[in-house]
Amino acid sequence: MKPDYLYAFLLIGISAVVTIIIRALPFAVFGQRKLPETVEFLGKVLPGSIMVILVIYCLRSVSLTTWPFGIPEFLCVILCAVLQFRLRNSIPSIALSTALYMILTRTIF
Amino acid sequence: MSVYHQKKTFFYAFRQVLPIIFSYLVVGFAFGIMMQEAGYTWLHALLASIFIYSGSLQIALVPMIVAHTPLLVMAASAFLINSRYMFYGIGFTERFKRQGKLYPYMIFAFPDEVYCVFCSTNYPPDVDPVRCDLWSAVLCHLSWIAGGVIGAAFGDMIPLDLSGIDFAATGLFVCIFVNQWLEFKSHLPMYIGLFSGLLCLLLLGPDNFMLPALSLSLVLLVIFKKRIEGKEALESHEA
Known part of the structure; x- marks a missing residue:
């Protein structure tokens, strides 16, 4: 085996260990005992905040100052949201907005 | 004793994670191709996809492998890229404990998209909640692994331009956001997010904003706890 391959396995290994520790952390802290009331509250409301932050995270590299100013991204996010409001079914909402995104980025933008 | 319909449970889970399966196959595939182009094997892609199971980190990992990044730098980068996962476990301890022996697996197999789907699962009455969670997690993990391995092994043989299909992940988060918007009585958590x-993105830029943004929203949620709870209690009848 090339020594380079071995080093790649080491980097994969360390990434895996760090990721596993991060994922286990909240369970290690809160998993053993009865949840404090504030944590229980956070468990309920945090997803509401995190979902918005995840959408921002997905769009974080979109440039608003250079062409196409994020127009395809925002159009497709709006389409997806409107479809989901109407249909309450994520599969067509995601499929149609993703298809529109792929078409827009290949044609107009 | 069980009144749950196991076949229905499986298909409910399958349908629930179908958008993730597609997106994982494709994004995993893209990661596999990156590995292959950098000169590594399907075995590297396989191990990375099984044990790291994090799209953002795996895609950042490839150039870092090529650059022979020192182990400690890699560890620090992995921590910064994935620190958001610390927030996901909050609220899932009791739910995942129901898996018994597979509790550690559920903790591990918990990337953004799975977290997102688990935040808005409404099990129908004859669907087994414990098995449904497990099937959902396993199906996502398998499709992620399959995408990576296929990409690394055969990526150069499949001339398909799928760029832009990763928008599916954005779409998924938008859908779950809409579900929560309709479900939550108080919309303050969304405005806080x-x-x-936006504040952290503007101040810190796209590479460093996640951990501060999540921490700030956590603090704000605690500060506005009374208000959010008051609104939930005022308008909620089922609780």
Whole structure:
């Protein structure tokens, strides 16, 4: 085996260990005992905040100052949201907005 | 004793994670191709996809492998890229414990998209909640692994331009956001997320904003706890 391959396995290994520790952390802290009331509250409301932050995270590299100013991204996010409001079914909402995104980025933008 | 319909449970889970399966196959495939182009094997892609199971980190990992990044730098980068996962476990301890022996697996197999789907699962009455969670997690993990391995092994043989299909992940988060918007009585948590996310993005830029944004929204949620709870209690009848 090339020594380079071995080093790649080491980097994969360390990434895996760090990721596993991060994922286990909240369970290690809160998993053993009865949840404090504030944590229980956070468990309920945090997803509401995190979902918005995840959408921002997905769009974080979109440039608003250079062409196409994020127009395809925002159009497709709006389409997806409107479809989901109407249909309450994520599969067509995601499929149609993703298809529109792929078409827009290949044609107009 | 069980009144749950196991076949229905499987298909409910399958349908629930179908958008993730597609997106994982494709994004995993893209990661596999990156590995292959950098000169590594399907075995590297396989191990990375099984044990790291994090799209953002795996895609950042490839150039870092090529650059022979020192182990400690890699560890620090992995921590910064994935620190958001610390927030996901909050609220899932009891739910995942129901898996018994597979509790550690559920903790591990918990990337953004799975977290997102688990935040808005409404099990129908004859669907087994414990098995449904497990099937959902396993199906996502398998499709992620399959995408990576296929990409690394055969990526150069499949001339398909799928760029832009990763928008499916954005679409998924948008859908779950809409579900929560309709479900939550108080929309303050969403505004808090929007405020923290945009503020930190503007101040810190796209590479470093996640951990501060999540921390800030956590603090704001605690500060506005009374208000959010008051609104939930005022308008909620089922609780």
